[in-house]
Amino acid sequence: MKRAGFATRWLPILLLLPQLIIIAVFFYWPAAHAVQSSFYLQDPFGFGSSFVGFDNYTDLLDNSEYRRIAWFTVVFTVLVTFFSLALALLLAVKADKVIRGAKTYRTLLMWVYAVAPPVAGFIGLIMFNQSWGPLTRLFEQVGHDFTLGVNYNDTAFAMVLVSVWKQVPVNFIFFLSGLQSIPKSVREAALIDNRSASGRFWDVTFPLLAPTGFFLLIINITYALFETFGVIDTLVKGEPGNNPMTLVYKVYVDGFRGNDLGGSSAQSVILMILVLALTVFQFRMVERRIHYT
Amino acid sequence: MAQVHLNGLNKVYPNGFEALKPSSFHIEDGEFVVLVGPSGCGKSTLLRMVAGLEEITAGELKIDDRLVNDTDPADRDIAMVFQNYALYPHMSVRKNIAYGLQNRKVGKAEIAQKVAEAAAMLNLGDYLDRKPSQLSGGQRQRVAMGRAIVRDPALFLFDEPLSNLDAKLRNQMRIEIKALQRRLGVTSIYVTHDQVEAMTMADRIIVMNAGRIEQIGTPEDVYHRPASTFVASFMGAPPMNLLPAMANKGVVEFAGTEVHRHEAVEGPLVFGVRPEDIIPDALGEMLLHVDIVEELGAHRLLHGKIGAEQVTMHVGKDTEIASGPLPVSLKPDAVSLFDRATGARL
Amino acid sequence: MSDANTAAMAAATLTQPAKRRRIKAATLFDHAVLILGALFMIVPLVMVFQMTTVPDVEIIKTGPSFVIGDQLDENFRKAMFEASGFSGENSGTNMLVNSFILGIGFAVGKIVIGMMAAYAIVYFRLRFATLAFWMIFTTLLLPLEVRILPSYEVVQRLGMLNTYQGLIIPLIASATATFFFRQYFRSVPEELVEAARIDGAGPVKFFVDILVPLSKTMIAAMFIIMFVYGWNQYLWPTMITTEEDMFTLVRGIKQITQVMEGNRIPEYGRANLLAIIAIIPPVFVVIFFQSWFVKGLTESDK
Numbered sequence: 001m002k003r004a005g006f007a008t009r010w011l012p013i014l015l016l017l018p019q020l021i022i023i024a025v026f027f028y029w030p031a032a033h034a035v036q037s038s039f040y041l042q043d044p045f046g047f048g049s050s051f052v053g054f055d056n057y058t059d060l061l062d063n064s065e066y067r068r069i070a071w072f073t074v075v076f077t078v079l080v081t082f083f084s085l086a087l088a089l090l091l092a093v094k095a096d097k098v099i100r101g102a103k104t105y106r107t108l109l110m111w112v113y114a115v116a117p118p119v120a121g122f123i124g125l126i127m128f129n130q131s132w133g134p135l136t137r138l139f140e141q142v143g144h145d146f147t148l149g150v151n152y153n154d155t156a157f158a159m160v161l162v163s164v165w166k167q168v169p170v171n172f173i174f175f176l177s178g179l180q181s182i183p184k185s186v187r188e189a190a191l192i193d194n195r196s197a198s199g200r201f202w203d204v205t206f207p208l209l210a211p212t213g214f215f216l217l218i219i220n221i222t223y224a225l226f227e228t229f230g231v232i233d234t235l236v237k238g239e240p241g242n243n244p245m246t247l248v249y250k251v252y253v254d255g256f257r258g259n260d261l262g263g264s265s266a267q268s269v270i271l272m273i274l275v276l277a278l279t280v281f282q283f284r285m286v287e288r289r290i291h292y293t
Numbered sequence: 294m295a296q297v298h299l300n301g302l303n304k305v306y307p308n309g310f311e312a313l314k315p316s317s318f319h320i321e322d323g324e325f326v327v328l329v330g331p332s333g334c335g336k337s338t339l340l341r342m343v344a345g346l347e348e349i350t351a352g353e354l355k356i357d358d359r360l361v362n363d364t365d366p367a368d369r370d371i372a373m374v375f376q377n378y379a380l381y382p383h384m385s386v387r388k389n390i391a392y393g394l395q396n397r398k399v400g401k402a403e404i405a406q407k408v409a410e411a412a413a414m415l416n417l418g419d420y421l422d423r424k425p426s427q428l429s430g431g432q433r434q435r436v437a438m439g440r441a442i443v444r445d446p447a448l449f450l451f452d453e454p455l456s457n458l459d460a461k462l463r464n465q466m467r468i469e470i471k472a473l474q475r476r477l478g479v480t481s482i483y484v485t486h487d488q489v490e491a492m493t494m495a496d497r498i499i500v501m502n503a504g505r506i507e508q509i510g511t512p513e514d515v516y517h518r519p520a521s522t523f524v525a526s527f528m529g530a531p532p533m534n535l536l537p538a539m540a541n542k543g544v545v546e547f548a549g550t551e552v553h554r555h556e557a558v559e560g561p562l563v564f565g566v567r568p569e570d571i572i573p574d575a576l577g578e579m580l581l582h583v584d585i586v587e588e589l590g591a592h593r594l595l596h597g598k599i600g601a602e603q604v605t606m607h608v609g610k611d612t613e614i615a616s617g618p619l620p621v622s623l624k625p626d627a628v629s630l631f632d633r634a635t636g637a638r639l
Numbered sequence: 640m641s642d643a644n645t646a647a648m649a650a651a652t653l654t655q656p657a658k659r660r661r662i663k664a665a666t667l668f669d670h671a672v673l674i675l676g677a678l679f680m681i682v683p684l685v686m687v688f689q690m691t692t693v694p695d696v697e698i699i700k701t702g703p704s705f706v707i708g709d710q711l712d713e714n715f716r717k718a719m720f721e722a723s724g725f726s727g728e729n730s731g732t733n734m735l736v737n738s739f740i741l742g743i744g745f746a747v748g749k750i751v752i753g754m755m756a757a758y759a760i761v762y763f764r765l766r767f768a769t770l771a772f773w774m775i776f777t778t779l780l781l782p783l784e785v786r787i788l789p790s791y792e793v794v795q796r797l798g799m800l801n802t803y804q805g806l807i808i809p810l811i812a813s814a815t816a817t818f819f820f821r822q823y824f825r826s827v828p829e830e831l832v833e834a835a836r837i838d839g840a841g842p843v844k845f846f847v848d849i850l851v852p853l854s855k856t857m858i859a860a861m862f863i864i865m866f867v868y869g870w871n872q873y874l875w876p877t878m879i880t881t882e883e884d885m886f887t888l889v890r891g892i893k894q895i896t897q898v899m900e901g902n903r904i905p906e907y908g909r910a911n912l913l914a915i916i917a918i919i920p921p922v923f924v925v926i927f928f929q930s931w932f933v934k935g936l937t938e939s940d941k
Contacts (some may be wrong), residue, residue: 005764005832006842012759016771019756019817025797026812027778030789037789091676094669101670107926108677110933114921116871116889122896122914123683126690126907132702134686165679170936177937185379188346188366189440193393195367203392207383226784230873230889238893248784255788256878264788271785279780 031272038265049262056266066250066267073246076160077224084164084220085213088171093201095172096179106176113169117227121234124148124162149236149243156244158235163228170223171216178212179205218282222275247271295357295370295447295480296322297343302352304338312338314504315352320497323478325471329491330501331527337452339501340484344373344450356447367396372441373450377457378433380425380440386412387421390439404443411439414473431462438470442477449474449481455490467493488528492516500524517567519629522636525565531594531605533629534571538564545630548600550578553628558639563631568594568607570627573614577622581606583614595619684918691912698907714908718916721909729883729891731913738870738887738917744807745869746862753816753861754854758846760817761824762832778813783875791878801882810875816861822938823857824850860935863928867921888917 006012038056040049060066095105112120127135128148139146146154182205190204226248236243240253247267255264297320304313313335320326328336341347343354345366354362361369372393380389387408394404412418415435425433434454441449454470455463471494474481485491491498492512500507500515500523508520519525525533538547540562545553547564571581579599587594595606595614599621606621608614630639686703693708719731759765760772783790790809799805827850835845851858876890886894895910925932 005762006845007764008842011842012763012765012768015755015759018752019775019814020771022752022808022812023775023778023814026790026793026809027781027786028774030786030793031781033789033792034786087676091673094672094676098666098669098673101673105673105677107929109673109680110929111922111926112680114867114871114925115918116873116892116921118873118889118892119871119914119917122892122910123687125896126687126703126911127683129702132698132700134703137702165683168676168680173933173936177933183377183379185375185377186381188344189373189375189379189381191346192344192366192369192371192373193440194396195365196396199396204381208381210383222782226782229784233873233877234893234896237896251785252787252874256791261788268785268788272781275782275785276780 034265034268034272036265037261038269040262042259042261052262056262057270060263060266060270069245069247069250072156072244073225076156076163076228076244076246077221079160080163080167080224080228081217081220083160084167085171085216087164088168089175089209089213091168092172092175092179093205095176109172110169112166113173115166117163117166117230118234119230120162120166121231124158124231124235125237128154128158149239149241152242152244155235159228159232159244162231162235163224166231167220167223171220174212174216175209178209182208214282214285218278221278225271225274296320297448297480297482298353298355299339299343300353300355302339302342302354303350304335304342304347305350312504313342316506317352318499318506318509320480320482323480325474325481325483325494325496326499327483327485327491327495327497328499328501329485329488329527330507332486333503334501335504336484336486336499336501340450340452340482343448343482344371345369370447371450372444372446372448373452374437374441374454376453378425378437378454380433380436382425385422385424386417386428386436386439389425389436390443393440393444407443408439411443414442415439430458431466434458434462434466438473442473446479449479449483451481451483451485453485454483456485456487470494488530492528498528500527502527517627518638519565520638522563522565522631525629525631529567531568531607533565533567534604535563535565535631536599536602536604537633538562538630540630545628548579548602552623553630555630555639558630561633562639563633563636565629565631566623566627568605570624571604571606571621572624573608573612573619574622575620577620579621580618581621582618586614684915687911688915691908691915693908695904695907699904710908711912714912717906717909718912729886729894731888731916733884734886734888734891734913735916737885738889738920740803741806741872741876741887742866742870742920744803745810745872746865748807748811749816749865749869750858750861752811753814753818754820754851754858756814756817757820757824758850761821762842762845775814775817779815779818783810783813787874787878790875794879799879801880801885803885805879806876806885807869810869810872816865819861819935819938820854820857823854827853856931857935859928860931860938863924863932864935866924870921888913892917 037049039051039053041052041055042049091109095102095109098105115123125148127133128146129136130147133148136146136148148155148158186204186208187200190200194200194203225246228246229248229252232245232249236245240249245253248271251264251267251271254260254267258264299319300317301315302313302317303311303315305311316339328339330336338347342349345361345364349362353360356369356371381392384392390408390411391404394407399407408421409418412421415438417432417435417439420428420432420436425436428436434457437454451470455466458466467490483490483494492515495512497509498512498515499509500520502523508515508524510518510520515524515528519528519533522535525535536547538545538552538561540546540555540558540560543554543556543558544551545555545558545562545564552564552566581595581597581599581604583595583597585596587596590610592610593608593612595608597604597619631637632639689703689705689707690698691714692711693704693706694710697704697706697708719735722730756771756775760768760775765771794800794805794809797805799808831849831853832845835849840848870887871889872887873889873892876887877893880886880890883891883894892914895913
């Protein structure tokens with residue numbers, strides 16, 4: 001709060017009211033509702049529900065399919081996060097170096113930020129079209145019959161590739177801005193202290209990018225967990241079948257399509273706990289190590 | 294320790310801006326040279342070219358007898374202290390100081406010893422395990438110095454290292470840096486826009502303006518025999534009085550008074566005199582109409598007019614000043630003459 | 640320049656080629672990496688676009704090619720004005736309008752509500768300010784996706800399914816903009832509000848005359864980010880809008896895909912063009928307001 005804040009009583013309340021009402025109705029109520037219904041079993045025909053305690057949770061954890069999906073989500077998240085961060089870092093370092101055409105490169109590398117995940121998924125469908133998709137043909141060249149939506153691994157590969165493609169730009173923008181905020185003189189000091197370019201990168205540039213990288217790590221994990229929904233839904237054409245899916249997609253499939261409200265709510269709550277854990281981890285890391293100023 | 298030779302060193306940026314016109318000079322072994330000039334005069338560009346941070350467009354740069362035009366900064370055997378210190382924020386003070394040595398494959402024991410020595414020299418002993426963000430401005434400055442010292446370089450480069458410190462600390466560090474340089478005997482190039490730093494620290498001063506070297510000389514030379522009206526007005530606070538005068542058969546007249554004799558001059562010119570070289574003199578032929586008296590403790594500055602020209606003079610704190618026009622005269626031989634068109638010394 | 644100087648310069652230039660070539664090689668490598676990266680980003684879109692210019696039969700035979708055909712006009716007509724759904728109401732034009740309503744409505748709503756709340760939190764002495772702050776900022780922790788079903792139920796109970804309010808308002812229920820403006824307001828010099836008070840400005844006047852004009856760039860940056868975010872929403876519109884005349888382009892993409900596959904000769908040209916139309920507005924703002932957008936994005940970084 002500002003030192004010289006206004007003392008008016010009613011005005012701030014009036015200003016806060018719209019925000020508070022919206023979050024109360026559309027955030028706290030649903031969140032509480034999710035927690036509540038995760039302890040109930042809904043009658044399949046919609047006639048009431050009964051309290052079942054932690055049954056929904058234990059059912060989930062016993063369910064081998066759920067465990068398989070959870071495992072896929074972990075693998076998917078790790079792959080998407082790693083590749084989109086690594087690729088973006090490489091491109092940002094290069095874009096930061098070149099002088100000629102720097103602005104054009106920047107534009108070309110960041111525009112995909114504005115492409116919606118399902119549209120990215122649609123472009124993936126075109127690229128991996130069974131009969132004439134350019135990437136399918138590329139796989140043909142190396143002797144692999146790529147079948148999107150049929151072969152589990154092929155589908156997973158397409159999901160990772162499209163999700164990475166969609167996420168590189170955000171990471172690129174942040175890494176580039178992180179690089180540009182490293183004082184020029186610090187880099188020059190390194191130039192005098194160390195003759196090896198890779199040495200300078202790993203000793204000076206990389207550690208100074210660590211706060212950005214850590215922030216992006218969280219962003220990317222969140223992205224892979226939640227925002228890839230559109231990519232996945234389009235790539236499997238809304239028919240999950242035996243295809244790989246992530247936990248969020250499973251919430252949607254069970255709750256919205258399968259009408260298993262209790263189970264779906266329990267899944268939501270598990271995701272909530274996951275996100276909260278991630279945030280707590282983030283705050284503690286930020287507080288502790290990765291901050292220099 | 295080393296000598297530095299610049300031969301027609303020139304910097305033109307891709308956009309066509311010539312930051313440094315072809316410049317040549319020579320720096321002796323162990324000499325402390327200060328590059329001084331207003332911002333944008335090319336002094337930092339020159340320093341950065343010596344450091345290897347800025348590409349050389351044309352000309353030759355030699356450290357000792359080695360042509361280093363295209364040598365990597367890390368291979369030039371130099372150390373540099375930056376304006377904002379450029380400490381590595383993620384490394385401890387110890388690591389900051391040691392980093393350059395580690396990359397030169399110096400043994401661990403030797404590094405530890407050198408760091409300890411430098412820390413003792415700079416009173417940093419208690420801070421070795423802190424991060425730069427936990428230090429005060431003056432301490433950071435010392436760390437930057439320490440980083441330069443441990444390297445035992447052939448050449449120290451300073452890029453306005455004191456400009457981020459407050460006035461008191463600046464005076465103190467000025468003395469420390471100079472003493473340190475004396476002790477280590479390392480050839481140094483020091484860039485500043487502060488003429489006091491230039492005067493007090495330099496063995497030789499290089500005054501620059503608009504990408505050109507205006508004058509190279511000892512502080513004495515530069516102060517008393519400025520090579521141009523630019524140098525005359527840039528060095529010294531308050532600056533030299535620059536007044537229009539007329540020469541007739543070798544006699545230079547200002548405000549109807551003869552101020553100087555010089556055989557070779559004729560016609561309109563500029564004559565310059567330092568404020569302290571104008572003295573109150575009951576017999577003086579010139580009258581200073583004082584407008585403002587600036588009380589500075591140890592001395593006073595009188596601002597006023599002689600004829601139609603604005604003049605500043607400098608008097609001791611004990612000098613009595615009567616009201617009304619003050620008769621003054623000039624110290625003999627304290628006058629500089631400049632060409633009115635080019636500003637060059639005559 | 641003296642002869643000696645010229646000679647020295649000539650000598651200096653003679654020693655340079657080796658170094659120059661090394662710099663060149665490194666720079667060339669940098670450019671090669673960047674060009675590959677740029678191609679990775681842009682080639683898929685170019686292919687999708689190429690397919691909108693050739694007849695669909697052509698595509699079934701050859702897939703994407705280097706041929707630029709003459710079908711763009713025809714595909715554009717089909718995409719924008721012919722209905723592709725079952726009820727015949729979601730032509731491209733209709734979906735485009737819905738997308739703009741969602742994008743702009745979301746951005747404006749978020750900014751207005753966020754600025755008001757942030758102003759209240761930063762500039763007023765309020766007893767329950769801390770409580771309000773935490774209530775608002777907890778919403779940053781849980782993305783809509785994890786509470787999607789209960790949120791759907793709430794909207795259903797309020798009878799807001801297939802309405803613009805139902806589409807937009809629940810999306811606003813997170814504090815990203817509030818947080819962003821709070822950070823920004825805190826960085827506004829303290830003296831400003833003091834000076835305004837001495838000049839006799841009350842809280843409303845200060846907000847309207849000083850703070851809002853001062854925040855113009857921030858508002859613009861936020862608008863771009865929020866517009867793109869709103870435009871690109873998928874899961875929420877998929878659940879809330881079931882009537883085809885409420886579909887946005889992004890929401891409709893799955894239907895577009897199905898239309899593409901369903902027909903005897905899949906309408907690739909038309910489907911691809913709709914996908915491209917769904918991309919153009921957000922990409923346009925991101926490219927043309929690049930500096931604002933980048934500023935907004937990187938400065939909202941927590």
